[in-house]
Amino acid sequence: MAFTAKDVQALREMTGVGMMDCKKALTETDGDMNKAVEYLREKGLAASQKKAGRIAAEGMAYAAVVDGVGVVVEVNAETDFVAKNEKFVDFVKGVAATVAANKPADLEALMACKYAGTDLTVTEQQQEMVLVIGENIKVRRFAFYTEGVSVPYIHAGGKIGVLVNLEVTGDIDVTEIGKDVAMQIAALNPRFLDKSEVSQDVLDEEKKIMLVQMENDPKMAAKPEKVKEGIVAGKLGKFYKENCLLQQEFVKDGSVSVEQYIQNSAKALGGAVTLKAASRFEKGEGIEKKQENFAEEIAKQLGK
Template sequence: MAAVTAAMVKELREMTGAGMMDCKKALAATDGDMDAAVDFLREKGLAGAQKKAGRIAAEGIVDVCVSDDAKKAVVLEVNAETDFVAKNEKFRTYVGEVAAQALKTSAGTTEEFLNEKWELDPSLTVAEKLSSMISIIGENMSIRRFAKVEEADGCVVSYIHAGGKIGVLVDVVSDVVNDEIKEMAKNVAMQVAALHPKYTSDKEVDADYLAKEREILLAQIKNDPKEASKPEKVIMGMIEGRIKKELKEICLLDQPYVKAADGKQSVAAYVAEVAKANNAKVSIKGFVRFETGEGLEKKSENFAEEVAKQMSGKMI
């Protein structure tokens, strides 16, 4: 077997744009034959993928996959460079396949997940399949994150908003699981998507966070001469009142239920109402909410300028 040198790896990388480790693997698999190594990379869909790796991938979709018994579910985000590709059926089919595998994976991190075998073609890893799709679709892509929820004593219900812009999982503990309970959970998931709560209930709110909020509110009051002149007991009451109001905004169960007819019923009261109607003991244990591209830098482009660059033969 011919020795694979750094120079050979460098040459193959320059020829194909594939990653360094992929080039090394290709040369090892083809006994150092450069032409065969190029074919190897093309067959794996790896040639050309690396050239796109520097592009910002902040568009894409969020998808979910739920087990048949609704005891386990996963939500994940796969990014691409443009919204156009995010709407492409080939891309969306691929994301669905990734979600189906993520539901079964024992990987605890995205990195571990990328290194496992691609179930639909065990000759590839998940990362290699991703590289293949990058070459096929022609944009940089990334499997950014995933989260799994399992509930043995109830069910997990999902909701996808705006075709994949937002994905939500809601963990429901219940001694009765029927269509009414699942519909309630779906409505709660829609609430999470729309109002973006930070916590399930006020019991989850960190004490340090509350202390900091009280400190900020006190400073605000002291900076207002009219409010600062009030008795300390009144000021403390004002602070607690504002804290309570804020918790109603950031805690799911304390939020006004958006589908309530009078606009006054809380999510907790809605859940209790459905539980009573079904003679069930129900609680919302938690939720996961993914929004496409949140926290990522998005590339801002002038489309006319981009076309002009392409027409003039300049690289973008």
């Protein structure tokens, strides 16, 4: 399978590895991006398998609690100017209110719901916004929680929206706890909430990568298998701390994990708190944005 310079650039952005090594990895794996990432990890060049979707579309991620229902939504548009448009922001908030009121099963069901405060469906209201704003606008995804206590957090004016859902025991205000956890999620984007969510397939893949890395290291290759297994076990502990929210170091106080922070804070308030769920939406995540050459576009319009 052939690959292009853009593929090399994409692999570099995924892994942080130099251009030549990325090109070699794609050559060795016949242009297969996933295999190229694995190849670089086995060589000890790529630090993580995690592939952050590129921010490739504009619009807004928004989180709120509406009538007791925690909601997070993403609505996309063509330019970043739209996110500052009051009518667009109101439309996004209306989508969140519609989710809270109707609790739709999926996106198709949401688009068929009556948009909050109108007789139009969400689809029809979205079409109205396209005409008013003059850009393609699209409701992309949503999540909501009806049980427990939800705490919303919006980062950088809608670049990231996070919704944290907590089970609370005792008459305590958990807003600060929820916001701190949401900010951690926004900043570090953990793959899992807790190490119990990590499947055996994921662990097996991590072990495989670690063992291949050791085989490629002359100092490690000669060590007995038992020693290698012990090293792998230690590295898996690090994997949990890097990839699982509750096991991560709490950003505001590195002496405790996020789980310990939640427990300690809740105890200090006279209650107990358990993290039940969380959703993190990053604006444009995973959407490939068309690269425009504005100079060429203007030249075309001028007939040059």
